[in-house]
Amino acid sequence: MSRTPRDGRKQPRLFADDFDGFGPSRFRPIDEIVPVFEVRGKRLSRLKRGAKKNAPKAPGVYGMLDKRDRLIYVGKAKNLRARLLCYFRENSRDPKAGKIIEQTKRLVWEQCGDEFAALLRELELIQRLRPRYNVLGVPGFQRHHYICVGRTPAPYVYVTSAPSGKELGTYGPLVKWGRSDDAARRLNDWFKLRDCPQTVALSFAEQGELFDPDRGAKCLRFELGTCCGPCVGACSRKDYSDGVRAVKAFLDGRNRSVLRTLQGQMEEAAAAFEFEKAMSLRDKLQALQWLDDRLSLLRTARDRNSFVYPLTGTDGRLRWYLIHRGEVQAVTAPPTPESAESVSALLATTFADHPVPAVLSDVAVDSVLLVSAWFRKYTDERATLLPRAKAEEVCASHVQAREALAPLSVREHE
Numbered sequence: 024m025s026r027t028p029r030d031g032r033k034q035p036r037l038f039a040d041d042f043d044g045f046g047p048s049r050f051r052p053i054d055e056i057v058p059v060f061e062v063r064g065k066r067l068s069r070l071k072r073g074a075k076k077n078a079p080k081a082p083g084v085y086g087m088l089d090k091r092d093r094l095i096y097v098g099k100a101k102n103l104r105a106r107l108l109c110y111f112r113e114n115s116r117d118p119k120a121g122k123i124i125e126q127t128k129r130l131v132w133e134q135c136g137d138e139f140a141a142l143l144r145e146l147e148l149i150q151r152l153r154p155r156y157n158v159l160g161v162p163g164f165q166r167h168h169y170i171c172v173g174r175t176p177a178p179y180v181y182v183t184s185a186p187s188g189k190e191l192g193t194y195g196p197l198v199k200w201g202r203s204d205d206a207a208r209r210l211n212d213w214f215k216l217r218d219c220p221q222t223v224a225l226s227f228a229e230q231g232e233l234f235d236p237d238r239g240a241k242c243l244r245f246e247l248g249t250c251c252g253p254c255v256g257a258c259s260r261k262d263y264s265d266g267v268r269a270v271k272a273f274l275d276g277r278n279r280s281v282l283r284t285l286q287g288q289m290e291e292a293a294a295a296f297e298f299e300k301a302m303s304l305r306d307k308l309q310a311l312q313w314l315d316d317r318l319s320l321l322r323t324a325r326d327r328n329s330f331v332y333p334l335t336g337t338d339g340r341l342r343w344y345l346i347h348r349g350e351v352q353a354v355t356a357p358p359t360p361e362s363a364e365s366v367s368a369l370l371a372t373t374f375a376d377h378p379v380p381a382v383l384s385d386v387a388v389d390s391v392l393l394v395s396a397w398f399r400k401y402t403d404e405r406a407t408l409l410p411r412a413k414a415e416e417v418c419a420s421h422v423q424a425r426e427a428l429a430p431l432s433v434r435e436h437e
Contacts, residue, residue: 038092042131045086045152050143051136052342052356058134070130071111078104078132081337082141084148085132087123096123096156099145101138123156136336139344139397143351146389167388169195170203170314172274177225177253178267179216180207180274192271194318196388206314209307210273212249213281214266225253227260273315276322282312324349324391329374331409333357343414345373349391363421370418374411 042061051057062073083103087096100106110116110124135141149157172178173190182203186193197203211218217225223241244250251258251266272278285308292301328349335341343366345353352373358366398405409417 038086038088038094038129038131042129044133045084045144045148048144048147049353050140050147050351051354054356055136055340059132061129061131063129065128067111067124067127070124070127071108074104074107074111074130078107079134080104081134082136082138083132083134084141084144085130086148086154087127088129088131089126090128092129094152094154095126097145097148097152097154099141101141103132103134107132119156136338136340136342137334138337139334140336140342140354142393142397143390146393150386150389167196167198168200168203169193170197170207170274172267172271174221177217177263179218180210180270181218182207191267192274194274195321197314197317202310202313206310209310210270212244213307213311214270215249215251216263216266216270217250217253218244219254223254226256227253227258227263228256229259273311274318276315276319279315282308282315285311320395321388321391324395328394329411331370331411331414332404333407333409334404345370346394347373349394350387351390351394358418358421360421360425363418363425367415367418367422370411370414 042059044057044059058079060077062070062077064070064073080102082099082101084097084099085103085107086094086098089095098106107130110120113121116124133144135144148154168182168184169186170180170182171186171190171194172180172192173187174181178191182200195203208218210216217223219241239255240246240250240252241254242250245252245255245257251263253263269278273281285304289301289304289308292298292304325348329347332344332346333341334344341357343355343357344351345355353369355366355369356362
């Protein structure tokens with residue numbers, strides 16, 4: 024999870040009573056009743072016996088509660104019984120699993136119709152309930168942050184976890200702060216943008232001064248040729264603005280020429296046996312290619328990736344997952360003659376043409392990445408996807424079938 028950790032000890036006692044499920048979910052049909060179960064025991068042997076006897080060999084999510092009925096961990100499983108029993112194998116479990124099970128006095132689980140539903144439900148529960156062992160200990164470099172272009176009077180590329188809204192461009196959210204910071208540094212170098220503190224006085228070449236101060240560059244970047252030097256008036260405002268527009272074009276995905284240029288320079292250096300230079304260019308290329316790949320994924324999810332995903336679960340039930348702009352928005356049972364109109368209305372609401380957000384929220388991006396990873400793993404599933412128009416045709420055919428049967432039923436009644 025890529026959430027800012029909070030102290031799980033302050034979590035309210037949501038499960039002090041008998042367990043009847045984790046609550047409502049937008050990732051299952053409204054009328055679907057899910058099997059739930061709990062096992063209580065002060066000793067691990069009792070919990071193990073309960074899991075072995077009652078946990079199904081089916082997908083689902085599970086929770087672990089401590090002696091004060093606080094939810095300390097949520098997980099998902101393709102096979103609940105096998106996953107829960109893994110916690111009791113001292114020789115093969117990892118240290119974190121050992122710490123969790125040692126504090127557990129109640130095991131609870133909620134069965135899901137398929138593995139995809141279990142993944143979505145786990146994400147939903149972690150975001151909503153924030154169990155301690157799901158959020159504590161998450162390294163800072165895995166928390167959400169953004170790459171931004173801004174900060175007047177000479178904008179540049181930087182990384183922040185809290186954009187102000189005044190930036191010229193905001194891109195993300197991303198994880199792995201170190202890689203993002205490295206990419207931002209290389210973008211500033213390539214487009215010769217400054218990265219000095221806001222306290223450094225700047226002036227452009229056209230800003231003549233009556234008494235021209237004897238100022239020197241505040242860092243080595245100007246001497247190395249990786250900054251156009253607004254701190255010493257070495258560039259015009261127009262020249263600097265050209266660099267800002269160019270870096271935005273790259274981050275927007277409108278101009279990737281920098282990647283082709285770096286690739287060409289690296290190949291030339293390698294052909295000339297300049298291997299140190301080639302390795303340096305390779306590092307630059309990899310940093311910018313990583314950033315471009317991540318932003319391309321987010322753009323694709325934000326602008327496209329809208330369809331209905333029919334999936335038959337291990338319980339034999341068919342569900343329609345309504346995915347809009349890369350995120351699962353709703354789940355419903357396929358239309359029948361009786362439900363076709365309500366399903367059609369849900370399709371219209373889900374796929375309504377709302378303005379495209381400039382930046383995905385950090386909550387939405389987890390769902391987007393989950394969906395993307397699912398279809399990378401199960402590429403054959405893409406052949407089953409239904410465009411919105413096709414799904415609406417299915418609904419319309421059921422409505423027509425119901426209307427065609429209506430006169431017949433009237434005649435039979437007469």
